[in-house]
Amino acid sequence: MPYKKCPACGHKNKVNSLTCENCNCDISTVEVIKEEKGKNVLIEEPKTIIEKEEYVEFLGEDFVIKAKDGDIIGRGMESVGSEYLQNVYISRKHIKVYFKEDGWYIEPLKNTTNDTYLNGEKLEKGKLFKIRRGDIVGLSTKVKLEVKIKR
Numbered sequence: 001m002p003y004k005k006c007p008a009c010g011h012k013n014k015v016n017s018l019t020c021e022n023c024n025c026d027i028s029t030v031e032v033i034k035e036e037k038g039k040n041v042l043i044e045e046p047k048t049i050i051e052k053e054e055y056v057e058f059l060g061e062d063f064v065i066k067a068k069d070g071d072i073i074g075r076g077m078e079s080v081g082s083e084y085l086q087n088v089y090i091s092r093k094h095i096k097v098y099f100k101e102d103g104w105y106i107e108p109l110k111n112t113t114n115d116t117y118l119n120g121e122k123l124e125k126g127k128l129f130k131i132r133r134g135d136i137v138g139l140s141t142k143v144k145l146e147v148k149i150k151r
């Protein structure tokens with residue numbers, strides 16, 4: 001509804017009013033204001049949230065390591081419970097797993113005595129390497145893990 005806004009008190013008066021219904025001041029020359037219709041509130045489409053993959057799996061000979069972002073894989077991992085990972089060629093803190101916007105990465109940790117391999121290639125310690133489904137991560141030359149990533 002259009003109205004006349006009283007300059008003195010702000011009351012919204014009928015358009016044909018000459019005096020303010022509230023404070024009685026002269027509003028004969030006050031401009032009529034057309035009330036804005038309730039604007040259609042644009043409801044934003046919910047943004048597509050790229051679900052963070054919860055974990056990446058490393059498939060060993062007789063075990064699977066499920067690693068989350070920030071996890072460290074190494075010898076004697078309780079969660080694995082395989083004697084396989086007791087291998088002395090594996091460091092206690094061998095690689096760290098990262099999840100980034102574009103996928104999963106591993107970092108051969110700096111102070112490991114044992115090397116890490118990706119598809120047979122020796123990796124530099126302290127750097128991040130992207131891993132993809134089907135990649136073979138070697139903890140030393142003894143233990144091979146196949147990368148299992150969903151999708």
Ligand SMILES: [Zn+2]
Nearest residue numbers: 006009020023
């Ligand atoms: Zn008024």
